Structures are given as structure tokens and as C-alpha cells.
Amino acid sequence: MPDQKTDAEVLARRIAALAEATHLMATGCQNEDVPVTGHDEIDKLAHAINIMRASMMQAQAELREAIISLERRILERTAELLATSDSLSQEIAERNQTEYAWQESEARLRAMTRAIPDLVLVIDEDGCYREILAPGRDLAAIRNAPIRGKFLSEVHSPERAKSLLDVIHRALRTQQTQIAEYELPTASGLRWFESRIAPLDVRFADQSPTTIPRAQGNLFDPPDLQRYTAKSATIVVARDVTRRKRAETQLRQGQKMQAIGQLTDGIAHDFNNLLSIIMGNLELLHEQLTDQPRLHELAQQALRAVDRGANLTRRLLVFSRRQPLLAQPTNLNKLVLGMLDLMRRTLGATIRIDTVLATDLRPTLIDPDELESALLNLVINARDAMPQGGRLKLETANVLVEEDAALQIEGRPGPYVMLVVGDTGLGMTPEVQERVFEPFFTTKEANKGSGLGLSMVYGLVKQSGGHIAIDSKFGQGTTIRLYLPPIQTPTHELPKPRAADTPIRGSGEIILVVEDDPEVRLFAVNALRSLGYDPLQAGDAATALRVLETIPQIALLFTDIILPGEMDGIKLAAIAQRRYPGLRVLLTSGYTAHPLIDKDQSTDGVDILAKPYRKAELGNRLRALLGSRGSA
16 A cells, blocks of 8 residues: 555656646746656656657757848848838939929920010920910910910911921921011900020920820739820920011002102102293293284293193102191191092092091191192092092091001001091002002002102101001902091191282382203293292302392392202201391292291291292292281
């Protein structure tokens, strides 16, 4: 029994040792193997526990190494994330700075494009308007439609679009700035532009990308891919050169009209001198043939032909602005209303006259007789343009011509009194409008007109300080506008001189004739002598002054304005009147650049007589001057 008890105690201790080892192994405190002394079941169990403990120890060691490795990787990754975060923060700061600089640069660019008068556009190689760097401007629209995103072919005619696209391609190909000029219809009408087209360094994505479908069966790719084609582009700086083009056209037209005017001026002056001689001698001959009716009638016919020639040269001189004008304050409304009956008889029953006359129309300074003749010429032209009848519109208004409009009428901006003559007739082609003011140019049939009507109107308006404009379209009628300077202060109209066919004779007064043409001078001397005056003569101003000095009884100086030497008739008259107060002066000329009445000024004791003149006209002018001598 004692042995069994002892064995049981040993077994119990071994089992307890195994249980303790198992508990320690479960808590991780088993550091040593369980002793194995035999090969019984308990020893086998102890051996298994030892194997399990070794496995656990190895697993724990591996776990510790894994934990250490994981911690090291976490530290490394944390360091990488911190570095990435720093890099991202720096990149974000740089991007913010770049974006701010870009916004600042864009603001400066837009401010500059708003400040410059030019239109700045970006057009790509296909002719598409990519950018308009002058938003809101009138010039950023063609035919009142925005052009951003449109192609050249949608904005311009096919020829213009092709021409501009060729220039763009040339700029891209050569990488050099190209220059082009063209005319465009804008919201403010047709305007000329000069464009400088330069290649851009940046390229633009195509507005119509190509879609590439995803591969079939690939569920993780994007639903589709879009590929954009990069387009080369140019920057176009378009400058409005309408004023320059109009100024160039105005200069060319002015030079042409000046050259024509100089030619007609010289012809008319020489012709007037010839007509003076012919008219004077015919008049003297006419007076001496009263007892021979047949010869008297022939002389009368010749005088009528001379009158027609004088009227022709007068129109030429009006065109060249050399005709002396008796300008006086004129109310255009009164002038138009006074001519209505004459115009109705001229136009006939098939043409209706509409009048739109301003109630507060300001007066203007012009020769009313010449203006009546000019208006009648315009009415006759309108009648001839409406062979089947129509409407004639007569309109007056006070207008203010702005700077752009002044370029179109070849004048200066400012206030004007406007007279409009419009018809619903055949109209004019642009080619006819370019030449319409030239003397002897006419579209009428032979023997239907001299071609001097509109040229006379042109010269009268220009000499009076005004401007004339024509708006005409073939088949749609013509509107002619006369712009005349208004008088700043109201003045009274001057009375018209009384006309008389019978000359008023003199009473032996001494008259000095100053004329460089011997034949004209001889006619004047003979005419004065036949009128009862005592004429003296001189060929130039210097001789005339010497005659005045030696013969103080001279009552009147009758001098041509155009004289040889440094002193003309105007200067001679001024010196003579200053030296000899009370001396009357009668000026004469085939033309003159010195108007007798300039604006609101007049010269006392001075009158003017245009060549050629009748003896009756000469006698009446002399008597009017000499008759007022006592009141001077």
C-alpha cells in the first residue's frame, strides 16, 4: 500500500507539473521545457508540451520581428508621407502663386486691350475666332452678330475669308508678322481695318474632340477616351483705319478737283477777258447799227451768244471757287418756299414735292442768287432722273456734324445748316458718283446738258465755307445734302441791286482804268468815254499810284484785281483809299480769290463787277458809287 501511495503522489506531482507548465505556457511565462524522464504517457504529453512551447516561442520571436519590421515600415512610410505632404504644400503654394500671377497678368492684359484702340483677336489655323480680347466693343461684332467661336467663312464673303485665311497660313508658315487691309460691315457701318497677324507660341485644343470607345470586356477602363487635336493659332491686331482711308480718298479727290479747278480757272479767266473785248465791241457796234435793222439783229444775236458764253465761264469759275460772290444772310426756308412755284412748273405734274422745313432754321451767309441757280440745277437733275414720275423731297435742318461724319462729307465737324434735295429716281453707280462733280462730266444724252450743273453747286458750297454729300444707290434714288455754315449772330438781309438795261450816264468825272490787257483796257476806256466819263489808263498798280499822285481830281479807281507785279487790285485799292480818302473803287476780274463781302464784313466805297460785263452794268455800278460820294 505504501508503494501505491507513493506512486500516486509522484504521478500527481508530475500531472501538477504538466498543468503548471501548461498554465505558464498559456500566460507566456514558460521559459523552460518540462523535464521528460521516461516514455510513458505523461512523458509523451510533456514532450508535446515542450514542442508546443518551442513552436510558440518561435512564433513569438517571428511576431516580434514582424512587429519591429512593421514599426520600421510605418516610420519609413510616415517619413515619406511627411515629405510628400511638405512637397504637396510647397507645390500648392507655388500653384497658388502661379495662379495669382496668371490672374494678375490676365488682368493687366485685359486692361491694356481695353485701353488700346485696336481690336485684338486670336484666330487658329482653321480660321476659327478663338478669343476676342476686346469684349463688349462694337468692333467685336460683324453684321451685329458676335464672332467668337465662328469661322472666317461664316463671317466674311468666300473671297474675303479665303484671302484672310491665306494670310494666316503664311504667318504660321513663315513665323513672321503679316499685314492685311480689308473692309468689314460692322454695327456702325462699313469700316476699313489694317490687321497685323503674328504666329502664337501656344496651341489650342480642337473644339470637336475625337471619341475613342473603350475596349470590350474591360470593366475598369473609363467609359470612353477623348483625344484633342492641337491647333496652331495667330494673334491678330486689327486697327480701324477708316479715318485714314477716308482722308486718303478725300486727299486724292481734293487733289483731282484742285487740278481740274486750276485748269478751268485759267481757261475761264482768259475766256472772260476775250468775252469782255467781244462783248464791249459788239455793244458799241450794236449801238451804231440802230438804223440798219438786219445788221442790228445780227449784232444782237452775237451779244446773246456772248451772254451764253459768259454764263458758261461763270459756272466754271463757281466750280473753281473763283467767282466773286455777293454773299448775304439767307434764310433757306424762305428761299425754298419762294422757288416752289418755279420748281413745280419745272418738274411737271408727275413729280410730287414734299417739304420738311425746320421751324427754327438758322440763317447762313451765301449768295442767294447763286444758291437759287444751284437749287434749280439740282431740281432739274432730279427731274431727269425720274422720267416716269416720282417724289422730290426738300428738307432743311440745323445739324451738328460729328468727327466721323465730317470725314464722309470731306469737311470739318461742327454746326451746319443743312439743305436736302432727294429724289426717287434712277440713282447713280459708284463710278458715276466719283466723277459727278467734275466739270463737263454728264451721263445725259448729247445736247441734254453741259455737265456743269453739279460742278457749279460743288464750287458754290465750297466757296461759301460749306460741304456737299451725295448718297445714291443705283435704282433707288439720290439724296444730295448741302451743309452750310450758320451765322452766329442774326443779321438783316442786304437789298439786291437794281438791274437796269439803260446805262446811267456820267457827268465828266475822271476815272482811272487799271488793266494789264491792252485790248480789255481799250474797251473799258471807250465804254467809259461813251458813258460820259473822262477816262485815264494805267497798265499796272505802280503806274496807277503815280497817276493818282499827279491828278488828285480822280473820282473813281476802276481796276482789275489780277495785276502784274507784287501789288494786285485789292492792295492798290487799299493804298489808294488810305492816301486819298473819299476815292471810290470799282473792282473787276474774270475771277478773284478775294471775296468782296467776307462773312459779316463789308468795304465802304468799294464794289465789284465781274467780267464780262455790259456797258449798262458798268454805268449803273459807277453811278451807284459816285452818286453816294456826297454822303461818304
